[in-house]
Amino acid sequence: MKQTAGSLSSAGSGAIESTNEGIAAEARRERVRDQLREMVTELIGARELLWRLTLRDLSLRYKQAVMGIAWALFMPVLIVGAGALIKYAMASVGGGDLPLSRLASMALKSLPWAFFVGSIGFATPSLISNMNLVTKIYFPREVLPLSTVLTQAVDSLLGGGVVAIILFTQAEIPFTRQMLWVPLLVVLIVLLTITAALVLSCANLFFRDVKYIVQVILTFGIFFTPVFYEPELLGPIGCKLMMLNPIAPLLEGLSLSVIDGHNLIYPLVHEQHGQQVLAWHPLYLLYSATWATVGLGFAWYYFHKLEFIYAEYI
DSSP states (O other), X not given: OHHHHHHHHHHXXXXXXXXXXXXXXXXXHHHHHHHHHHHHHHHHHTHHHHHHHHHHHHHHHHTTOXXXXXXXXXXXXXXXXXXXXXXXXXXHHHTOOOOHHHHHHHHHHXXXXXXXXXXXXXXXXXXXXXXXXXXHSOOOTTHHHHHHHHHHHHXXXXXXXXXXXXXXXXXOOOOOGGGGHHHHHHHHHHXXXXXXXXXXXXXXXXXXXXXXXXXXXXXXXXXXXXXXXXXXXXXXXXXXXXXTSTTHHHHHHHIIIIISOOOTTSXXXXXXXXXXXXXXXXXXXXXXXXXXXXXXXXXXXXXXXXXXXXXHHO
């Protein structure tokens, strides 16, 4: 009987603990939902501020500028020019030629890469460079890195129009159904860029050398991203390692769908030096999409959670 009573007591205690844990877990989930609703509501309420900050950045960027709107094309043209020289030198050494399709692919991938680099470069110091706003009034701080991304998006939109005209007129790229992948890829690139902008702008506030680390990474990052070359050139293992870079599958997906007319639902295998190289797989796209969507959720949540102590570190 004593053992039976003890067993009942233990079972009752376990049931109570389980109930308490369930209540605590539900309370945590409710707090997270409340904070997410607050984040969305505040950002919607600050849309006018976001718009004004974007216009301010655009005005400052083009005011008294020698090149004016040509700055929107400067970085992509510079990337394509440098890449063309590298490809030409490699083709000359190898005794091959330089097909126009590879130059078109490089031109296409250079535009989103320039957007990513420009956005991160301006977003990383955005909290510190607007310290007067951060320390004096309350507003959702995420509008500061977001405004830099929107500003860069305007530049890229202008550059994208010019690149599209060149691709369809000079490179004679045909319209195919596979180009329907382009809007999805562009959205994922923007989301991935916003994710990185939120993380790095927050990190730079607490650790002031982050902006210098970011500059180094952005300078040499193009060599670890398939802009100048195709990832299959690195062989079976090197190609997979290259695709671990979250933006790499998105850039390669743009090239494959637009230039090569490949449907991204299907894998693509190339032969390099007698080896079968998996140049594309739909899981690559899923991998990047996870970084862009789930990563954005975590980045935004913790950015908002920490914003109440930002003023103490400026």
